[in-house]
Amino acid sequence: GQQLNQSPQSMFIQEGEDVSMNCTSSSIFNTWLWYKQDPGEGPVLLIALYKAGELTSNGRLTAQFGITRKDSFLNISASIPSDVGIYFCAGRTNTNAGKSTFGDGTTLTVKP
Amino acid sequence: EAQVTQNPRYLITVTGKKLTVTCSQNMNHEYMSWYRQDPGLGLRQIYYSMNVEVTDKGDVPEGYKVSRKEKRNFPLILESPSPNQTSLYFCASSPRTSGRSYNEQFFGPGTRLTVL
Numbered sequence: 766g767q768q769l770n771q772s773p774q775s776m777f778i779q780e781g782e783d784v785s786m787n788c789t790s791s792s793i794f795n796t797w798l799w800y801k802q803d804p805g806e807g808p809v810l811l812i813a814l815y816k817a818g819e820l821t822s823n824g825r826l827t828a829q830f831g832i833t834r835k836d837s838f839l840n841i842s843a844s845i846p847s848d849v850g851i852y853f854c855a856g857r858t859n860t861n862a863g864k865s866t867f868g869d870g871t872t873l874t875v876k877p
Numbered sequence: 878e879a880q881v882t883q884n885p886r887y888l889i890t891v892t893g894k895k896l897t898v899t900c901s902q903n904m905n906h907e908y909m910s911w912y913r914q915d916p917g918l919g920l921r922q923i924y925y926s927m928n929v930e931v932t933d934k935g936d937v938p939e940g941y942k943v944s945r946k947e948k949r950n951f952p953l954i955l956e957s958p959s960p961n962q963t964s965l966y967f968c969a970s971s972p973r974t975s976g977r978s979y980n981e982q983f984f985g986p987g988t989r990l991t992v993l
Contacts, residue, residue: 771919796980807881807967807984808920853919857980863927864935865910865982869919 771854771868778844779876786852786871787838794856794866797830797837802851802870811852812839844875879904881985883968889991890958898953898988900968908971909951910935910982911943913964920967926951958992965989 771788778784788797796815800808812823814830814837821828827840837854854868881902890896902909910925912935922935926945940962942954951970955962966989969982 769919774917798980805987807969807987809984810981813980855920863908863910863925863933865922865925866936867912867920867922869917 769854769856769866769868771871773871774869775872775874777874777876780844780846782844784841784844784848784873785838787836788854788856788868789836790856790866791835793834793858795834795859796857797828798855798857798865799826799828799837799839800853800855802853804850808853841873844873846875846877849873849875879983881968881970881983883966883985883988885988886986887989889993891993892959893957896955896958896990898955898966898968898990900951900953900985901949902951902970902983903949904970904972904983905948906970906972906983907948908973908982909945910969911941911951911953912967912969913937913962914967914987915964923953923966958990960992963990963992 769788769790798813799811802808812828817834819830825842851870851872853870856866884899907928911923912920914920921937923941924943926932932943965987967987968985971982
């Protein structure tokens with residue numbers, strides 16, 4: 766099936782620093798999604814992107830849908846301790862409704 | 878409270894002993910799905926359901942069965958569990974099967990399964 770390559774695998778940063786992570790795919794997606802998973806819980810949707818080139822913000826988070834439709838990035842500005850968790854990208858296509866492909870996740874650690 | 882519930886939350890079992898993990902949502906969602914999460918592999922989709930009596934395979938369906946007899950419930954069945962099915966399992970649901978609300982998947986709290 767389709768695969769998403771997410772990088773970096775993990776990040777250790779100081780509180781207040783900005784963070785950037787990205788996802789790439791060998792095939793096109795029509796929708797890109799970014800989720801966050803807190804320890805011991807299920808993922809929660811952060812941002813959904815629907816058009817190539819789209820740039821969307823949610824508070825300190827900003828995500829972009831790549832022009833080629835094969836990539837997406839997520840930025841977190843001025844990180845805080847509660848940003849700790851695993852961030853997943855996910856992609857969906859219009860031709861295969863129902864299927865979701867997830868990246869392997871980026872584990873973020875924020876040092877106070 | 879609107880939520881997706883899974884039971885049990887933790888289960889240790891032995892190879893070959895049939896088990897069922899239940900999933901229930903109280904939001905009248907059409908779409909439901911099962912994922913497994915393994916270290917370094919992210920979430921992989923096992924099965925999904927677009928509506929009652931409509932189910933389809935995800936990327937890793939081998940060794941699993943599902944059913945969708947009622948809108949609110951989507952149980953995951955392991956007929957003969959094996960150690961390679963040791964994993965963290967998540968159920969999810971979303972309001973629609975198309976359109977933007979389709980992407981707003983709500984995840985349950987997870988079920989940690991260990992097969993000895």
